[in-house]
Amino acid sequence: MSDNCQKTLQSTRDGAEASYVSEFHVPGMDCPSEESMIRMSLAALEPSVALKFDTPNRKVFVFHEENLEAIEERMVALGFGASLTRTEAMTHGGLTEARAKAEQEAKQEAGVLRWLLAINAVMFVIEITVGWWAQSTGLIADSLDMFADAAVYGMALYATGRSASMKLRAAHLSGWLQLLLALGALSEVIRRFLVGSEPASTMMMGIGLVALVANTVCLLLIAKNRDGGVHMKASWIFSANDVIANIGVILAGGLVALTGSHYPDLVIGLIIAVIVLIGARRILRLRA
Secondary structure, three states: OOOOHHHHHHHHOOOOOOOOEEEEEEOOOOHHEEEEEEEEEHHHHOOOOOEEHHHHOOOEEEOOOHHHHHHHHHHHHHOOOOOOOOEOOOOHHHHHHHHHHHHHHHHHHHHHHHHHHHHHHHHHHHHHHHHHHOOOOOHHHHHHHHHHHHHHHHHHHHOOOOOOOHHHHHHHHHHHHHHHHHHHHHHHHHHHHHHHHOOOOOHHHHHHHHHHHHHHHHHHHHOOOOOOHHHHHHHHHHHHHHHHHHHHHHHHHHHHHHHHOOOOHHHHHHHHHHHHHHHHHHHOOOOO
């Protein structure tokens, strides 16, 4: 904790109500997946906290009681580069109001999360099936990226109204499954590097384009939820990772067609699989 934040917190401990708002700068937060991870990580804290996200500026505001050290520890452990920038005391009743507003926003966002879950789940099935048939590690790995997003959205929905231990078990289950799939994709990249493959470039570009459209739809759904939290209104601007992965698959398909080499497909497959592997590691680091 910074000296300034420590002094601010210490100077307000004699107030009528021990409630505070702490601002964190989170450089690695650029889409709803990271936001859901932060929600999951802080959900088990006692006393409970309320959250407000400002994704364009990579900020998270945590409304809490005197448990700042535990909050900061969990934020840093997620691996998104979080750092505490300031802590201020709130007026009487501020924490109660923040919690009520957070619950209302969560209910409003549930419908959008269901659509995001459905789109990502369908695209996972399509991409992994076509990827296997087209001998494309790029499509297979990209399907796992879709699965990773679906898992996080599913966790967010499942967590509603459930105990902290149930939330954690659901998160770890999805994390282990994501880890196994990522390791499978990496082994497939290695196998096809050693024995060779003939990826179907046309299928790669076609399905990559479909996935790109699907992710664009997801971003628009997020942007249209203008009555929800700030993160739901603005996070689509910075949700570039999935779109970049889709474009990478399309470009790799084009290079396969131009060069007749399977290496572009292996490279993009390796990159996306590693990204998914890192995401699985972050989920598994969540703790009660």
